[in-house]
Amino acid sequence: MKEYTEKIREIAKRLLNDGTVDMVIGFRKGTLPMMNQPHIATCTDSADELMWDSNCGLNLANYVTDRKEKIGIVAKGCDSRNLVTHVIENKIKRDQLYIIGIPCSGMIDHHKITAMFDTDITSVKESGESITISGNDFSKKLIKQDVLCENCAACTHRNPVEYDELVADLVEEQTDVDPYESVTEIESMDAEEKWNYFEDLISPCIRCYACRNACPLCYCPTCFVDESTPQWVGKSQDPIDVRTFHLLRAFHCAGRCTDCGACERVCPMGIKIREFTKKLNKDCLELYGWEAGLSLDERPPLDTFKTDDPDEFIK
């Protein structure tokens, strides 16, 4: 990962120096282990803070929405797909962007690691495929592959789809994974089991909206949860209100979600929010043969009409 960091800094400095971009969006070391922060570097000094490791799971596409400047942005597979989605949705122009592509080998799941230990973790060091977790009185070595985020473990688009420059050679894509395993499992349940499954899933939700804020797709000026005339969804913790929020949030991402996992990553309660969006992704793939953010020239399925669209649901 050190090579990545150095290469990112080198590219960022070059771009800032020759005026190709006004800023470079990337990550810097966070104050807590496994919590890297988004960082906007506007001068070569601050470009030295840029870095890369396996804790850069947030989606940087979130920070380019409606910007007017020329932007250099560090993008792994999912970020680049979200940048494509942004371009398609006219939230940014492609020629404003200089995409620094990161061939990604997956991000580690901090929920999983925190749950493994009883005491606080003070440092997480990474070398190659192993990760050393240490706290005040312990130190443990883990294999990175075992603690990957669920979406990374089943990711089929690790390489950026759109980029101007790469920091390293492309990595091999995974082909033997099924991202929709849990969806298939839920599909086989009956209505009541499904209802109860989701009831359990969202019961810890505290409606902090972190998932919405971390999501690069959620850029509406006024979110439906903040609308008050009329009020579509109650602000309480009533299970129905919580469910309405999750259903509508997920549905707004239909055909746009790239399964970057930012929502799950930021959830303070560790809710598997992707169970909602994954179903919609699977439907989009099965009904329209669509995966979000793979091409700049194709319109998403929910804003086009084709004569061969499936319509069994209409009588």
Added chain:
Amino acid sequence: MAENEPKIISFLCNWCSYGAADLAGVSRMEYPSNIRVIRIPCTGRMSPKFILAGLNQGADAVWVSG
């Protein structure tokens, strides 16, 4: 109540189904009275919010027709 009389919230497009409903009325055709009609300017006005709001305020079912 002897029989289950469900409430069905119907979102009808002004130009299509609403017209059909009007014609059905003018032609004095009989149909069940369980539907509660809401006219929308076009089915494009439809939003998932409406469906969920209908259901969580007590509708038995929602029907969208263009």
Added chain:
Amino acid sequence: MKNFLEHTGIEPGRLHFSWISSAESTKFVDVVKKITHEVKMLDPANKRYVKTEPKVD
């Protein structure tokens, strides 16, 4: 939307879509009858999505 609601546990018969032209009053009547019939078949106790008063513990 229909697929998705069913996926999260709302019964299939609670959301219907149809397409009727303004000249098709007979189709309108047929569809209303059919939907009403289908909804009557559902158990009213299964109206899970209705919001009740907030619980106070």
